[in-house]
Amino acid sequence: MYKVLVVDDEPAIRKGLLKIVDWESLGFCVVGDVSNGIKAVALHQELSPDLIVIDIRMPRMDGLQAIREIRKTDGECQFLILSGYADFAYAKQAMEMGVSGYVLKPIDELELKGELLRIRSKLDQRSGRAKLSEFHADAVREELILKLIGADPADAPELESELVSLTSFAGKSKQILLVEAEDIYQAGLEYLESVKTRWLEAAEKEGLGYGFQTGPYIGFLLKGDLNRQGAKSEWIRLLQDACGLKLGFTAAAGRIVYNLADIRQSYEGALGVLKNRFLLAEGQIHMVTEPDLSHFLAEPNRHAPPDLEALATKLFYVLDLGRHEGVAETLEEVGRALVAYDSSETAIKSGLVQVLSVALSNLAALHQSVNIQDYAPLLAELYQHTHYDKALSAAHAQLAKLAGRLGGNGSLPVVKQVMDFIQRHYHENLKLETMAEIYNYNRRYLGRMFKQHTGDSFHTFLDKVRIQQAIRLLREGHKVYEVSERVGYPNVDYFHSKFKKYVGASPSSIKGAPSKAKAFSLETS
Numbered sequence: 001m002y003k004v005l006v007v008d009d010e011p012a013i014r015k016g017l018l019k020i021v022d023w024e025s026l027g028f029c030v031v032g033d034v035s036n037g038i039k040a041v042a043l044h045q046e047l048s049p050d051l052i053v054i055d056i057r058m059p060r061m062d063g064l065q066a067i068r069e070i071r072k073t074d075g076e077c078q079f080l081i082l083s084g085y086a087d088f089a090y091a092k093q094a095m096e097m098g099v100s101g102y103v104l105k106p107i108d109e110l111e112l113k114g115e116l117l118r119i120r121s122k123l124d125q126r127s128g129r130a131k132l133s134e135f136h137a138d139a140v141r142e143e144l145i146l147k148l149i150g151a152d153p154a155d156a157p158e159l160e161s162e163l164v165s166l167t168s169f170a171g172k173s174k175q176i177l178l179v180e181a182e183d184i185y186q187a188g189l190e191y192l193e194s195v196k197t198r199w200l201e202a203a204e205k206e207g208l209g210y211g212f213q214t215g216p217y218i219g220f221l222l223k224g225d226l227n228r229q230g231a232k233s234e235w236i237r238l239l240q241d242a243c244g245l246k247l248g249f250t251a252a253a254g255r256i257v258y259n260l261a262d263i264r265q266s267y268e269g270a271l272g273v274l275k276n277r278f279l280l281a282e283g284q285i286h287m288v289t290e291p292d293l294s295h296f297l298a299e300p301n302r303h304a305p306p307d308l309e310a311l312a313t314k315l316f317y318v319l320d321l322g323r324h325e326g327v328a329e330t331l332e333e334v335g336r337a338l339v340a341y342d343s344s345e346t347a348i349k350s351g352l353v354q355v356l357s358v359a360l361s362n363l364a365a366l367h368q369s370v371n372i373q374d375y376a377p378l379l380a381e382l383y384q385h386t387h388y389d390k391a392l393s394a395a396h397a398q399l400a401k402l403a404g405r406l407g408g409n410g411s412l413p414v415v416k417q418v419m420d421f422i423q424r425h426y427h428e429n430l431k432l433e434t435m436a437e438i439y440n441y442n443r444r445y446l447g448r449m450f451k452q453h454t455g456d457s458f459h460t461f462l463d464k465v466r467i468q469q470a471i472r473l474l475r476e477g478h479k480v481y482e483v484s485e486r487v488g489y490p491n492v493d494y495f496h497s498k499f500k501k502y503v504g505a506s507p508s509s510i511k512g513a514p515s516k517a518k519a520f521s522l523e524t525s
Contacts (some may be wrong), residue, residue, distance in 0.1 A: 002050040002123050006033040007040040007066070008082065009058040013105075017053065020109050027120045037061030041069045049077065050123055051100075056083040067097050076126070078119050082107065098143055102215055110189050111216060117193050118213060141166040142212040145221055148260060149176075149214070149267045156261035163260050167210060173225040173256045176266040177209065178217045178274055179239060182248040182282065182386055191246060198242035206238065217274065221263060225256045232285055240283065250277050250387075251285040278345035279388045306337035308351060312358035313428075315399075318438055319363055321421060322407020324400045326438055331392055331399070339388075348388065353379050356395060366424065367406065414439055414446070415453040419461070426465045427488040432458040462488075467502045470495075474510045483507065 004023065008014045014033045023030055031047050034040055038061045040054060052070070056063040067079055075098070084105040100122065101115045122139065144163040151159055179199065183192050196218050200211035209220035226232045239249050254269030269288040273280070280286050311334045318326045338351040356379060364372040378398050385391040412420070418435055432450075435458070436443040450458050466487040473483045484495035484507075499507045 001029040002027055002120065003031045003047060004028045005040065005043060005047065005049040005052045006030060007035075007037070007052060007054040007058070007063065008033075009035045009055060011035070013055070013082075013107075017107075017112075020107075021112060021116065026113065026116050027124075028116065037063060037066030037069075040066045044070050044074070044077070048074075051078045051080065051119060053080045053082065056081055064097075067099065071097055078123065080115055080119060098147075101213065104215075110183075110192070113189050114193055114196075117189075118196075137166060141210055145210065145212045145219075145263070146214060149264050151264065153261075156264070160259065160261040167221070167260070169223050172258050174258065174260060174263055174266070175222045175225045175256050176254045176263055176270050177220040177222055177226070177235065177251060177285065178214075178253075178267070178270040179219075179249050179251040180217050180274060180277060181243075182250065183246075195242050195244075195247050199239060202238050202242060208235065208238065217271075219267070219270075222253075226253050226285065226287065227256070236283070236285055248282045248386075250274065250280050250282055252280070253285055253287050255288055276343060278348065278386065279339065279343060281389055282387050304341065306334075306341050306351065308354055309358070311337060312355045312362075314434060314438070315355060315359040316362045317421070317425075317434065319359060319399060319403045319406060320366060320424070321417060321438065322403050322405075323438060324403035324407060326440075327400045327403050328396050329440075331396055335388065335392055349383055349385075349391065352391065352395070353382055356382075356399075363402075363406075369405075370402070413453075414441070415450050418446075418450060418458075419454065422462055422465055426462060426469060427486060429488070430462055463498055464502060467499060470499065470507065471503070471510060474507055480507045 001024070006014055006017050008017070014035075018030060018033065028051065031049060032043050034043055036058045037054075040052065041061070043049075044052065052067075054063040054066060061069075063081055067081075070077060079097075079099045081099055081102040082105060083102055100119050103112050103115055125139070141163065144159055144166070148156060148159045148163065181192055181195055196213070199218050203209045203211055203220055207223060209222040212219045212221070224231060226235065235251075239251065243249060252270045252273035254266030254271075254273075257263060257266050273286055273288050311330075315327075315330050315334065318330050334352065334355050335348070338348045342348070356375075360370070360372050360375050364370045375398065378394065381394055382391050385394065421435070422430065432447055433443050435441075436446045439446065441449075447458055450456075450461070454461050456464065466489070470483050470487045473486060474480070478486070480495075481492050484490070484492045487495075489495035489498065496506060499505075503510070
């Protein structure tokens with residue numbers, strides 16, 4: 001059993017760490033837990049633990065200070081740092097001191113166990129249960145790579161000179177590739193760790209690069225850059241072969257550099273791409289130089305939030321018209337608007353679900369055959385997807401099917417479809433521009449087609465339908481201001497002017513003299 005010391009200033013976290021992990025099954029025994037760096041340094045001298053799991057932010061002496069003190073007398077102890085701050089500066093300082101890994105708070109149980117299994121493997125090898133000489137070279141190389149990634153420019157040349165003797169490159173170019181494994185089908189932690197091991201072994205065996213692990217990522221210092229013919233495909237094959245059918249991956253490569261001292265730049269580029277993992281396609285290697293990445297690597301425009309209500313209305317119209325071929329285009333428009341404003345996974349998922357919820361609720365209110373509860377699983381599923389394209393595909397599959405089911409008038413000419421649509425949506429804020437977008441027509445062209453067929457412009461036809469409905473409601477005894485609102489005229493004075501224009505009398509005269517109203521008739525077809 002390897003001895004473990006747990007250091008965190010929050011008692012709940014220390015107790016939680018002792019409970020959520022079956023330490024003995026992983027080959028560890030917790031010999032103590034303390035609340036700050038000063039106590040950690042003192043207890044280290046007394047117990048000589050093999051591993052210290054330590055928080056970064058603590059009073060009196062923080063985690064980094066404690067690691068520095070312990071490193072003065074112990075170069076073998078492994079450290080696993082905990083941090084509530086996804087800040088590269090902390091990871092950089094920790095890597096300079098030979099830290100084995102880090103886990104972000106709130107702590108993910110599977111990620112923590114994966115880190116512990118990896119550290120135990122290192123401890124096993126160090127204790128002579130593997131070929132010591134091979135392990136030593138690999139461990140030193142990995143440590144130097146991690147140090148270079150986190151090194152200050154002034155220290156990089158010295159580290160580079162140490163690393164040169166442990167590496168060989170076919171050419172002068174160098175590049176960092178980072179890969180994140182995804183447990184798509186709940187394959188389990190052991191399978192996940194075995195895949196990571198196979199990645200590292202395969203890359204070494206085929207002479208493609210030197211592996212290392214940093215946080216949740218498996219990294220490779222490539223012996224040849226990915227711009228070489230067939231290089232990218234070769235790496236994708238290697239990663240896919242190790243995954244089998246149970247696991248997925250997302251990968252990103254940083255810029256090409258020409259000195260080992262500069263690999264930090266390549267690493268930071270790859271890391272920056274993977275921070276937007278949700279927007280990346282699964283099972284591919286994404287290059288930091290790809291033009292397609294520019295739309296989300298740029299700073300979001302937080303001064304122009306998307307009009308979710310308008311987007312939901314357009315999706316509602318597309319579905320109600322049965323335009324199954326327009327569902328994909330409308331969903332893509334929704335996605336583009338969300339990404340342009342805030343490219344975070346949470347914001348995109350929340351916005352997408354909001355648009356779908358409003359559109360489906362409006363549709364259910366209009367069609368008895370549509371039950372909003374039938375789509376609750378879809379809305380819940382969208383939050384579970386780990387990639388943007390998969391979430392959009394899931395939404396498209398069900399909504400296109402729904403549109404196809406509602407598209408009873410799809411064989412009618414476009415103008416007939418628009419006329420029917422107006423008859424059902426006259427009370428809404430209908431615009432010719434929206435209809436043109438739905439049918440992929442030029443607005444002026446659709447307007448000319450409509451007038452040629454009906455004799456009226458789109459807005460005149462809409463007014464006539466509204467006035468017809470207003471007469472019906474007035475005959476039923478509804479108040480004028482209620483009728484105005486219900487037929488799509490929020491402003492009562494405007495309703496009065498429109499009514500007099502088409503009927504030649506005020507709305508109150510119709511309400512007060514229903515027999516007289518029979519004399520009014522409007523042509524709308």
